[in-house]
Amino acid sequence: MSRIGKKPIVVPAGVTMTVGADNTVKVKGPKGELAQKVDADIIIKQEDNTIVVERPTEQKRHKAMHGLYRALLQNMIVGVTEGYKLDMELVGVGYKAVANGQVLELSLGYSHSIYLEIPSELKVAAEMPKGKNPTVSLTGIDKQLIGFVASKIRSLRKVEPYKGKGVRFVGETIRRKAGKSASKK
Numbered sequence: 039m040s041r042i043g044k045k046p047i048v049v050p051a052g053v054t055m056t057v058g059a060d061n062t063v064k065v066k067g068p069k070g071e072l073a074q075k076v077d078a079d080i081i082i083k084q085e086d087n088t089i090v091v092e093r094p095t096e097q098k099r100h101k102a103m104h105g106l107y108r109a110l111l112q113n114m115i116v117g118v119t120e121g122y123k124l125d126m127e128l129v130g131v132g133y134k135a136v137a138n139g140q141v142l143e144l145s146l147g148y149s150h151s152i153y154l155e156i157p158s159e160l161k162v163a164a165e166m167p168k169g170k171n172p173t174v175s176l177t178g179i180d181k182q183l184i185g186f187v188a189s190k191i192r193s194l195r196k197v198e199p200y201k202g203k204g205v206r207f208v209g210e211t212i213r214r215k216a217g218k219s220a221s222k223k
Contacts, residue, residue, distance in 0.1 A: 043104035047089040047112050050119055055089060055111075057082050063111060067118025070179045074114060076107050110182075117179035124184050126191060127171040130203040133195075135164035135172045142174065146195040146205070154191065159183060173208065 049055055053067040061076045076082060080103055081092040091108040093100040116122075128135055134145040142162050144152045156162045160178040167173075174191065176184050188207070197204035199215040206212060 041105075043091055043093070043101075043108045045108065047091075047108065047115065049087045049089060049115060051087075053115060053118060055084065055115070057084065063114070065111075065114045065118050067115070069118050069121050072114045072118060072180060074107075074110055077103050080104065080107050082107075082111075113181045117181055121177060121179050122181050122184050123175060123177045124188050125208040126174045126176075126188060126205055127208050128174070128195075128205055129171050129197070130195075133172060133203075134166060135174050136166075137162045137164040137174075142191070144191070144194060147203075152194055154194075156187060157183060160187060 053065065055066075056064050057076075058064065061078055061080070061082070062073055063076055063082065064071065064073045079094055079100060081094065083090045083092065089111060091104060091111065093104040128144070128146065130147055132145065132147060134143075136143040140156045140158060140162065142154045142156055142164065144154065146152060156176075159180055160176055160183060163175045163177075165173045165175070176187060178184050192205045192207075195204045197206050197212050199213060200217055202212050202214060
């Protein structure tokens with residue numbers, strides 16, 4: 039049995055979770071409301087302040103979805119109570135980030151600036167401290183959406199392994215490669 043899937047989810051006080059007829063789970067908490075459609079085969083049981091996710095058979099497909107939907111529901115509960123924050127840093131000479139409302143302007147070494155519209159569910163903040171790399175912070179309640187937007191920002195300038203320049207997550211370690219070495223005669 040899935041180790042993740044069999045763990046019960048504890049619903050904290052102030053959070054309401056409802057399961058609709060078409061297996062749509064809605065979670066409402068102090069920070070907002072999220073909804074997730076769950077596969078029809080997966081069984082969601084709600085007892086007092088705990089949620090248990092079960093699978094009908096031992097098929098590989100059901101085993102895969104068991105842990106997945108349990109993790110998604112847990113992420114929704116954490117999102118509406120605490121929220122999520124993801125910080126990214128821009129490493130490179132002349133790299134800049136400016137946030138104007140929901141529009142993020144990035145200068146990543148190209149001949150032009152890149153304007154990226156951030157979804158209204160997220161808050162974006164850009165900081166450029168003197169002597170340090172510019173950082174972009176994404177905050178919101180939907181972990182999936184934050185990850186998607188972060189991967190989109192990261193794909194604009196991936197980290198290259200020789201100098202380590204590019205967009206990376208704060209605290210991420212990059213595997214560096216040795217450059218060319220002069221041949222010895």
